[in-house]
Amino acid sequence: MSTNPSTNVSPLLEVTDLAVDYRNGRRSFRAVKGVSFTLECGRTLGLVGESGSGKSTIGRAILGLAPVSSGSVRFRGEELATMKRARRRELSNQIQVIFQDPYSSLDITKTIGYTLAEPLNHHERLTREQTLKRIREMVRRVGLPEESIHRYPAQFSGGQRQRIAIARALIGNPKFVVCDEPVSALDLSIQAEVMNLLAELQKSMGLALLFISHDLSVVRHISDDLVVLKNGLAVEHGRADDIYANAEHPYTRSLLAASPVPDPQAQAERRRARQAAAIGSHARTPSLERI
Numbered sequence: 001m002s003t004n005p006s007t008n009v010s011p012l013l014e015v016t017d018l019a020v021d022y023r024n025g026r027r028s029f030r031a032v033k034g035v036s037f038t039l040e041c042g043r044t045l046g047l048v049g050e051s052g053s054g055k056s057t058i059g060r061a062i063l064g065l066a067p068v069s070s071g072s073v074r075f076r077g078e079e080l081a082t083m084k085r086a087r088r089r090e091l092s093n094q095i096q097v098i099f100q101d102p103y104s105s106l107d108i109t110k111t112i113g114y115t116l117a118e119p120l121n122h123h124e125r126l127t128r129e130q131t132l133k134r135i136r137e138m139v140r141r142v143g144l145p146e147e148s149i150h151r152y153p154a155q156f157s158g159g160q161r162q163r164i165a166i167a168r169a170l171i172g173n174p175k176f177v178v179c180d181e182p183v184s185a186l187d188l189s190i191q192a193e194v195m196n197l198l199a200e201l202q203k204s205m206g207l208a209l210l211f212i213s214h215d216l217s218v219v220r221h222i223s224d225d226l227v228v229l230k231n232g233l234a235v236e237h238g239r240a241d242d243i244y245a246n247a248e249h250p251y252t253r254s255l256l257a258a259s260p261v262p263d264p265q266a267q268a269e270r271r272r273a274r275q276a277a278a279i280g281s282h283a284r285t286p287s288l289e290r291i
């Protein structure tokens, strides 16, 4: 296992040459084609690319929800790809996930208090009072009133439900969270609030995040590093600041040009760049619509 020479700390997550095949009868389709990256404690890796590029498949392979055909996925040095179920269950307090749609990932028949108690009951031996204290604390940390614990998911807005999903993922103090398009289903103003909350919790809890998004502008402020995926391949990988300042791959530049920025002048420049890239792409590369 490699180490980071500047800190001499092993990566929390090490994905090496990961390939994932989906099978449909006799036919097989390679959705991820040899992707490698590492993630250290307390850092955020943005995984970006257009729909169908293989982002969720990578997240799912790490979580044990998609088959690893070859390569390795190590968490604190332990191979996840071939791990026994019982060991994976033990690790589930350290590895968590926040999905795009909190409504389908929350049990609508259970109160928020019950939903938040579940991970604690699985992994920690707490008294009823201690459990309640942790639940109340977590609910406050995600910006919801304490009485939310007596309510059901249907009684909350989309943004509030995503806060509940965040609370459920974080209540057991995980080390690593896969965030799979966690704000894509929310209105723009709510997206910003939820992103700020995630960034704040990431810092205060020292979380490592794998942040999956089709939108480079969403991951911009939270990512230390970026992997840009196209058709299952990592076409660009490096420090987020470097990539935003000077993307090397034309696909990354197209994604950057397509992602909205708050400054209208910068947006106008990007639009011009996108149009120029589209004109140039007829001669060199396929347009984004056809990628």
Ligand code: ADP
Binding pocket: 022, 023, 029, 031, 049, 050, 051, 052, 053, 054, 055, 056, 057, 058
């Ligand atoms: P992204 O998250 O970037 O939108 P996905 O990882 O969901 O991309 O999908 C990558 C490719 O794998 C797509 O072509 C998609 O159609 C295909 N795919 C995803 N899940 C399955 C599945 N369960 N069975 C077959 N093909 C799948």
